[in-house]
Amino acid sequence: MMAAASESVAAALLPSALATASRKHKRSGDDFDAAPKRVRFAETSLGLNGSLEPANDPPPSALDHTITLDMFSKFVVNALDERAAGRNVHYNELRRKFRADPRAGELSDEEPPSSNELRMTLHALTGVVSRLGDNCKQLVSDIVACKWVGRDQMFVGEYVRFLGNLVSAHASYMSEVTRMLVGNFGYLSSSEGQIQGYETVARSLMYERVHYALQFILDLVPTAAVSTLWPHLTENYPHRMEKKGEHTAYLTNILRVIDYVPALRQRILALVTERTIRIDVEVQGYLDDLDDEELAQLEADVQDDYEADDDATSVVSDDSNMSDDEEEPLPTTMTSIQTIRETADKLDSLLAILFGHYSLSFPNDSAFEPSDSESATFEMLHRFFTTTIMPTHRSRFTQFLIFWAAQRSPQFSDRFCVSLIDKAFDNARTVRQRTQAASYLASYVARAKLMPTEDIRIIVRVLCRWLGEFIDQRSIECTGPDANRWAGFYAVAQAVMYIFCFRHRELRELDPESIDDDMDEDDINPPASALSATSTSAVMGGRWTPGLDIMNKVITSKFNPLLVCAKHVVDMFAKVASDNEFLFCWSVLDQNKRRGALPRISNGSLPAGMMVFQGMTNGGAGTLDAFFPFDPPTMCPKMKNWIDDLYVEWSNDDEEVGEDDYDDEEDSMMIGGDDEDEDEGTESDDD
Structure with a gap:
């Protein structure tokens, strides 16, 4: 004991x-x-x-x-x-x-x-x-x-x-x-x-x-x-107000979980997409509060900071990339330019991590047929786009994930475009959903550098055929332009005009008589990546892709899309179309100018007046918002590195359209030099 x-x-x-x-x-x-x-x-x-x-x-x-x-x-x-x-x-x-x-x-x-x-x-x-x-x-x-x-x-x-x-x-x-x-x-x-x-x-x-x-x-x-x-x-999951270090660390680690818990892959990726887009919307909200001068200065400062940073990409495993200073709480008042820059940098870093993660699951060479697992990954990302990204009000940067992924394979690009066309033409969907789909389609076709020329032509033909059938079936009901009643029609018409501004070279085809025996396929149908989307010089001996001539009927119809569509899109389309001797719009524009503007409507996706061409100011207000979701992501330079080789930039060497241009062109409406009968499109009691 x-x-x-x-x-x-x-x-x-x-x-x-x-x-x-x-x-x-x-x-x-x-x-x-x-x-x-x-x-x-x-x-x-x-x-x-x-x-x-x-x-x-x-x-x-x-x-x-x-x-x-x-x-x-x-x-x-x-x-x-x-x-x-x-x-x-x-x-x-x-x-x-x-x-x-x-x-x-x-x-x-x-x-x-x-x-x-x-x-x-x-x-x-x-x-x-x-x-x-x-x-x-x-x-x-x-x-x-x-x-x-x-x-x-x-x-x-x-x-x-x-x-x-x-x-x-x-x-x-x-x-x-x-x-x-x-x-x-x-x-x-x-x-x-x-x-x-x-x-x-x-x-x-x-x-x-x-x-x-x-x-x-x-x-x-x-x-x-x-x-x-x-x-x-x-x-x-960190609150959107947390510092960049907290977000980048958590995102990197939660993606790592997928390696040993593959059953949670789709849930995790859906979660990080939804949380990232919250910060995206926050950034856009801050940018909306800036005037043009402040926004331009901020974009320049962000680019300067990025170029001065030797270690541009944030990698959690590198201790030097995260300072303990980042543990300090975020200020409760989010109003300063510095705060906007920090929030944009946080979003940029998160998107760069997501691009890096998805890059492991997609083919490196678009010439090869995608595997079943690669196709499944794209389908998953496409679902995220449909259910989370596309419906989100004011998203501006996260959608570039699908822009990048769709170009990893022609099959992916086809799948993406077909789904957008289906949504844009679906009368069972809301007006907002249809106009969003048309805007996404136009922006993708205009900006996707790897998109084959023939695919661009096919999409434009499909859109033009729908416009023609719509006019034939519904013009009897139309007494004049009505931005609310015919919003889906105007969204598709604006999509065609926007695509034409960027892709008019690809939409011009060679006449069979002008084809020499020595020409190869690239000479006859040059790939999109080899063409300049900004050149306004005509291709000698060419003709426009079949179906595009319907735009004359569209523009001269009683629906009058040149009055309803966003003014800076209409003005640039009129100039590019005129320079290429495709179509002359100045007489209708002049009539619309005397008529006055209609009340503005919005598709609910981005604030009115969002820039459509970088370096080009919005010279006035149409009634349909110019929402083109793949406009240059100037606030996210790290993310932009992932799409630089896939992106068509706008660079117009000509002077912007001015009021004097309305009087400098012929009054007649012409397509390819052929006269067309004009519909009476200016008589309406509906303003």
Whole structure:
């Protein structure tokens, strides 16, 4: 009896004695508390084989090791026995061990437990993990919440092994453990890996440890991926007001989860798309508050900052790219130019990360047939576009994901364009949905550099044929231009005009008589990437693609789209069409000028007056908004790098259209030099 009592007292005193020994001999190198040798994370067993040591370290004396583990095991068992009996002294001692900040010794005389002491304690707790039920919730919470990612490898290995045994024995702790691990997906301060007396642990290695632990416990409890992990991934997603470092870290880490939990791939990508577009809308809201001069200066400053930054892309694994200054809270008042720049830079970095992620899932060469997995990835992204991006009011940058992805394969481009045409022609859809689809189609066809010339011609023919059939069927109902009643018609007509401004060279075909035997296919139908979208010189001996001549009937009809469509689109179309001897619009424009403007309508996607041609001012107001979602993304230079080789820029060398141009052209409406009968399109009581 006396012997048993002495053994119990010795076990109770064990932690204090070990802590004292640790402080006296912490770096002696000849006891178990000596600083462990550091090895790379990938070279460490992490406790999976039951070992406490890194793979490259020789084990300590077997006898000393066994004695040490036995001493710790007795202390832990004694503390749990006392806890069950209602005595908490040694139980609370266990809790204090894990609640101590490993960096506290730098600021006070009281040195926290060493990693080796905690490691031995964890090993002992793992042996009795079945006893850590509801009566020990506080202890488990302290262990789960302890500072572990920046400790030495041997401790990390034992810690991960403990977590695995814990969730296997007690499913009720799975949520708490998962919440802790996902909580480490955000920005980790470099100080987390700077524990006095130990080598610094890089931020990238800390993230690697978190993912290893998460993958380890999910391998043990696979059903937790959907039931437990997914809710925590959503709950822990940073608020849109958080700093860039928090967002980029979390986005990079949540995308990493897809590697070992592929079942969550679609959910994760849908989530990050939805959260990214929230910031997109916020940026656009700020830009709307700036006047033209302020906006131009801001865009120039953003580009200057980007060009001055040697490390333009943000990579979470590179410690130099994230300063601890980014941990400071964001100001509550978001009004300054600097705040706008920071928010735009945050969005730019997030989109660059998303482009990098998707680039691993798409073909590098559009000449090759996409694989089934690549096609499935595009279909998934296309669903995100349809359900999240396209319906979002005022989105301006996130949609470039689909712009880029669609050009990775001609099949993807066809799929994207066909879906937009279907939406634009679908009378069952709302006016907003139809006009949005027409705007997206026009903007894509005009800007997508890799789009084959024949595909451009086919799309224009389809749009023109629909316009012609619409006029034939509905003109009897039309008494004059009505922006609300015929909004779908005007959106398609504006789409054709916009495409023509960029693609008139591709829409001009060679006459069969002018084709020489020495011409190859590229001479007859040059690829879009080889043509200038800004040249206004006519191709000698050419004719316009079949079906395009319907635009004469469209423009002279009672619907009068030149009055309703956005003025700067109409004016530029009139100039480009005239310069290429395709069609002369000046007489109708002159009549419309005398008539006066109609009330403006909006498709609800972007504010009125959004620039359609970079460097070109909006010279006036039509009634239909000029919403072209693939206008240059000037505020996102990192993202823009991904699309530069796929993008048709507007660069008009001619002077902008002025009022005097209305009187400088012939009054007759002509297409390709042929006279057409004019419809009476100016008599209407509907203004």
